[in-house]
Amino acid sequence: MDFKKLIESRSEEHFKNYIPTLSIDCVIFSFHETTLQVLILKMKDQYGWGLPGGYVKKEENVDDAAVRILKERTGTENIYLQQFYTFGNLKRSESAFEEYSDDLWHKQRFVSIGYYALAEHSNLKLIVDEYSSAVEWHSIDNLPSFMMDHRAILDKALMTLREQLNNHPIGYNLLPxxxxxxxxxxxxxxxxxxxxxxxxxxxxxxxxxxxxxxxxxxxxxxxxxxxxxxxxxxxxxxxxxxxxxxxx
Amino acid sequence: MDFKKLIESRSEEHFKNYIPTLSIDCVIFSFHETTLQVLILKMKDQYGWGLPGGYVKKEENVDDAAVRILKERTGTENIYLQQFYTFGNLKRSESAFEEYSDDLWHKQRFVSIGYYALAEHSNLKLIVDEYSSAVEWHSIDNLPSFMMDHRAILDKALMTLREQLNNHPIGYNLLPxxxxxxxxxxxxxxxxxxxxxxxxxxxxxxxxxxxxxxxxxxxxxxxxxxxxxxxxxxxxxxxxxxxxxxxx
CATH class of the missing domain: 1.10.10.10 (Winged helix-like DNA-binding domain superfamily/Winged helix DNA-binding domain)
Incomplete structure (x- = not known):
């Protein structure tokens, strides 16, 4: 099945199972070989890279949805996870899914709740799902271009780490x-x-x-x-x- | 018109104008007569007090919605306003609007984005709207009981002030x-x-x-x-x- 048909085939099920308007994006950091790295993925039909994310089930707490999404994406659930900001600009996903019909789930307006996670490489599996062509760790010094507002979400997560360095167990969770x-x-x-x-x-x-x-x-x-x-x-x-x- | 009929009469218009699932709650702090005070209101048919809040228009950025809501509630727009956390527990508003029909706008599941504001008493008007019976400043040492999860939202805002005291202009915006x-x-x-x-x-x-x-x-x-x-x-x-x- 080509990618467009795959996305379209999931739309109805998404409308049925998830609450509208809300998505979750995860910025997963790891400190590896003395660089700070972030886990990013390439969706099959997008030019830029993206953050791993997902939606909130109708009968699910938002924080539980973040844990579930992280587990689906990395096989892990026992890692430090913290909500840091919610991104609600009207045009934040304007450029994505342009060639699709307006009633597609993915083309709706989504306000995205950002979570950052701190993990060691060895604790995470890189799961390439059916929507993605690649999942990779990239050093924050050497990032590719991103889809939608995902670069701004990543930058805000980094700024949050900086502000929280003296109040949250960031060193502990990033170091072996x-x-x-x-x-x-x-x-x-x-x-x-x-x-x-x-x-x-x-x-x-x-x-x-x-x-x-x-x-x-x-x-x-x-x-x-x-x-x-x-x-x-x-x-x-x-x-x-x-x-x-x-x-x- | 009694309160129940008023709420019901607005439901359809709310579904038309606002994006679903999302609300905004504002924790407005003021430092007055050497106490830290917070602006709270009493909705006509609720037992507990609540935070001033509102919804996001379909063609509006989330941050702009927070500014608009603050202006509608206090007559002011030039005050320090900062998003601090998003509250998404499934049952967070379970007890409110129990006696209403399930298709009422207000009875839907809302995930609420919390903003805190820092202001001087004299800059704000206390606007008692048609849903409210009172709008008052209360010292954080002497708070009444709250509806839904509004007390938890307030406590999280206070914790955020504490964590951000060294990084954000909190003293400047609370003092004359x-x-x-x-x-x-x-x-x-x-x-x-x-x-x-x-x-x-x-x-x-x-x-x-x-x-x-x-x-x-x-x-x-x-x-x-x-x-x-x-x-x-x-x-x-x-x-x-x-x-x-x-x-x-």
């Missing part, structure tokens, strides 16, 4: 259980969008007393093996409640 | 142009939900270099007239961009 100090600093630099002084960063992050220095170091490599750390989850959560304090 | 240091401290205490040490607070807020000490003091009262301050808007906005730094 054991990490080195340079990895932690790199993550902060990417989210804050600026270089940080190494000495200042170490002093500040250690002063919060939220890290545990492990009795092991990373193997391999010609250089001195770097020390490994993990978060002291109890102290970390207590510190986030008040907000981690200090400029970076 | 000229204010005393005790007033500023009181506002921070209410939003943060804790007493602050006077000396520490003064030192910290002055160190940010975001205030201008005015060459005047407040008249009246038996005590020494307190100094007046205002925000240095340029420095304040620059500081917020990085985030005001330091624990309170």
């Amino acid at each position: 259980e054991k990490f080195t100090m340079p990895e932690l600093q790199k993550l902060y630099e990417i989210i804050l969008g600026k270089k940080l002084n190494r000495g200042n960063f170490y002093r500040k992050i250690l002063r919060f007393d939220i890290l545990i220095k492990l009795d092991e170091s990373r193997k391999g490599g010609a250089h001195k093996a770097p020390d490994l750390y993990s978060f002291d989850l109890e102290k970390y959560n207590a510190a986030l409640k008040d907000g981690l304090q200090g400029s970076w | 142009e000229k204010f005393t240091m005790p007033e500023l401290q009181k506002l921070y205490e209410i939003i943060l939900g804790k007493k602050l040490n006077r000396g520490n607070f003064y030192r910290k807020i002055l160190r940010f270099d975001i205030l201008i000490k005015l060459d005047e003091s407040r008249k009246g009262g038996a005590h020494k007239a307190p100094d007046l301050y205002s925000f240095d808007l340029e420095k304040y906005n620059a500081a917020l961009k990085d985030g005001l730094q330091g624990s309170w």
Whole structure:
């Protein structure tokens, strides 16, 4: 079946099962090989790339719909997921589905609720569904062009990470259980969008007393093996409640 | 016309003019006589109080709808308005409109986008519309019971103020142009939900270099007239961009 016929064949079922007007888009971040990456997909008939998303069932809480969509798209449900903004511009999806009939489900006006997720690569499956030709991780430094307003949704998610860095467990959810100090600093630099002084960063992050220095170091490599750390989850959560304090 | 007939008479027009499924609720804060107050209203046939709200027109951006609703409810449009969360629980409005027919507009499932506004009492008119029996400012320390999930929406707005205090111009938009240091401290205490040490607070807020000490003091009262301050808007906005730094 060609793509147009596939989309059209699903329209009636969508009208029956989902509440109108509302969609969900997920910005799934991962910190991998010292770059911040985002999971994006290519719909078969769109020029730009898109964020994984979906709709809300008639008998479903909106937050539960986000969890379900994430699971359908990645096979995972136990990852950090947070609503961050709702996108409601009248013309936000104007250019998509132009060649379809006006009564197509996908061509209706949708206001989209944005959720961001924080995950490790290894925890997610990349599920290429029947609408998509590709699902890939891309570094935020090197993104392709996007369909509809999905680039603006992604940028707003990034801005939210930056604002919430001192109040939400963002480092904890993006880093592996054991990490080195340079990895932690790199993550902060990417989210804050600026270089940080190494000495200042170490002093500040250690002063919060939220890290545990492990009795092991990373193997391999010609250089001195770097020390490994993990978060002291109890102290970390207590510190986030008040907000981690200090400029970076 | 009694209230039930009034609501029923508007249903058809609402289906025609507004997009389905979506509503907007506004949490309008004001700092008045050293208390943080919120504007709430009493709908004629509901037991609990409610937040001022409305719907999104078919040919209207969601953010523009929030501005329009605020203007219809308060006569004002130039106040600080910020979307903060979208509330989508299936049963959020279950108890309202129970005695009405299932095809009534108001009885449909609505997912509500929350906006908070920051304003001065004197800038707002309290408009009692045909659906309401009262519109009042209430201190957040002394709130009545609410209809639907409006108390949860209000609490989430307050939590957002707390998280955004160091990144958004909340002090500037809640205080009058000229204010005393005790007033500023009181506002921070209410939003943060804790007493602050006077000396520490003064030192910290002055160190940010975001205030201008005015060459005047407040008249009246038996005590020494307190100094007046205002925000240095340029420095304040620059500081917020990085985030005001330091624990309170």
